[in-house]
Amino acid sequence: ATGPLPTARAPGTGPRTPFSSASFFDASKAFATSHRDRISLEAFESLLRWLKEDGSEIAIFDACNVTKQRRAKLGELVCALNDEAAGRESPVSIVFIESICYDEQMVLQLMEGKVQNSPDFVSLPKAAAMADLHERIRHYEKVYQTVAHDEGPYIKILDLSSKASVSNVYGRMASSVLPFLLALHTMDRPVLLYMLPSGDEAGSSPQYREALVRWARSYARSSELTILTSTEPSALAAAQGLADASGGPQPQQRAMLGPLLV
Structure with a gap:
């Protein structure tokens, strides 16, 4: 997709996106969990159709697949797609990319960028938006399970590319996609001459x-x-x-x- 980059909004302006409050990400609430799972799977199925019908080669599914159960479901859908196209098309492979950040200052800067640009917080002042995002993160932490070796290929990026842990990644993923991921950054990296x-x-x-x-x-x-x-x-x-x-x-x-x- 092309178009102008998003600009930072003025705090506390405009309507808030539905289902964007922190409580919607509480795994103990059955309705919210089922709603989020349904949206996620619909988006992933759309991604698989795009790969199959448009002859595309690489797709990135940007979602909070923080549980082993959710990731297993994605793997099942990929296997079903490959079984359907067996002998006619090249199989689709799935690689999980996990970003892990231990630097608290870095996390804080990322959060500030999130609340400034995401429609999820468009109607909230900055302090309220940060508090809401903190609560959302705590909900994720309660159910978070790091990607394990038995789940298949994965790439773990630590502290925004300062270190990477890679398992069962070969070929083009290792030669092209991995260097691309390591080159991405969202923090300022000044060059001083x-x-x-x-x-x-x-x-x-x-x-x-x-x-x-x-x-x-x-x-x-x-x-x-x-x-x-x-x-x-x-x-x-x-x-x-x-x-x-x-x-x-x-x-x-x-x-x-x-x-x-x-």
């Missing part, structure tokens, strides 16, 4: 190194820095001081960078 003054004497002077050290110590995400530097002595000296101050990994040298620190 620093051009050293011309001449080794100026670039290696304590004045510039100390300025970089002060900046690194005050930068909130200094431990996340990946430092790329040219092979010039002045750049190497400045990069090493920056790495020592930030507590991050050692600088990586790149001859094509000229006198840049990145």
